[in-house]
Amino acid sequence: MNADEIHYSILASGSQGNSTYIETAHHRILIDAGLSGKRIEERMEKIGRSLKDVDAIFVTHEHSDHCHGVGVLARRYGMAVYANKGTWQAMANKIGKVDLSQKNLIEPGKVKDFGDLQVESFAVSHDAAEPQFYQVHHDNKTFCILTDTGYVSDRVAGTIRDADAYLMECNHDTEMLMNGTKYSWPLKQRILSDEGHLSNEESADALMSVIGPRTKEVLLGHRSHENNTRALAHLTVASMLEEDDLGVDHDFRLDDANQDQPTPLLNL
Structure with missing residues (x-):
């Protein structure tokens, strides 16, 4: 891929499960993992990508259609997981054990900078503990996700x-x-x-x-x-x-x- 491009695929979007894959030349992330680990693996295969190459999952909120596969993928692939404090607390009993070294905080209104990929969080109004969504920036281009x-x-x-x-x-x-x-x-x-x-x-x-x-x-x-x-x-x-x-x-x-x-x- 060209260095100035963002590639993305909506792996699933709906009340039964949500996940979006985003990549730049140097980084690959998921926004939410609301399907089973197996089904997310299958969706990634369909677009010619592997979860082995994903750096991190960013979680929007603790509803199962957004976090169901988070724990499985974190344990299986060792990827980092980002969420705000309220979401971490609310989804703790839903995703199982995640190693402390993989747990990361991103609070509303903050930006995580991966170098050629910036992930910006913003708070929304939804019936969850501390819901937030994300927009991804790269080379003056922005992809925004807002689904709940x-x-x-x-x-x-x-x-x-x-x-x-x-x-x-x-x-x-x-x-x-x-x-x-x-x-x-x-x-x-x-x-x-x-x-x-x-x-x-x-x-x-x-x-x-x-x-x-x-x-x-x-x-x-x-x-x-x-x-x-x-x-x-x-x-x-x-x-x-x-x-x-x-x-x-x-x-x-x-x-x-x-x-x-x-x-x-x-x-x-």
Whole structure:
């Protein structure tokens, strides 16, 4: 790969498990490991990469669809694990023993500098102990991940504005969620709350506030299996962005991350 490129693949994105692989010429990381170790190994093989080469995992929060495989991968491959203090405490009983030498802190608003790769954390509003997400910087390029939040505050929007690429939550269609019978009313309230998840419309609103002239790729992720469809999410977001005079599939590409298959390796 060229020294100025970032390569990335969304290994999985959805309520059943989340993980993103990112590489530069000299470093390789995962953001979250919410599948089993075996399934993450399989996804990595599909994109022609090996977990043996991964330097670190950055964990966003302690929900199992984001941390399920963290302990297994740390023990099997010896990679470093980064999370904030609240997340370390909340996921301690979920991931098993991780050697003290592999445990690292990254608090909200901080940057971990690997030389040719900088990982910046930012706090979000979600029903977890201390949720935070990450944007990765390399050679004046930025890839931002934001897949679990009840809303996007002005502070967050300012932090992530005009990234080169986004993986953005597009969790549910509000009408499908409200009319569905599988979810209890308290669960529906939780999803719709300021500490829940972004609807298709809310995702589009957030994107309208952050997409800039540098933005070349937007991936919609973390879709609910019960309360959304790929086609509906894509159509809703595309329509709203076009109404806002944003150049969908002209100035930037709008695509979809999946639960069951990794995206091909993309590059910036």
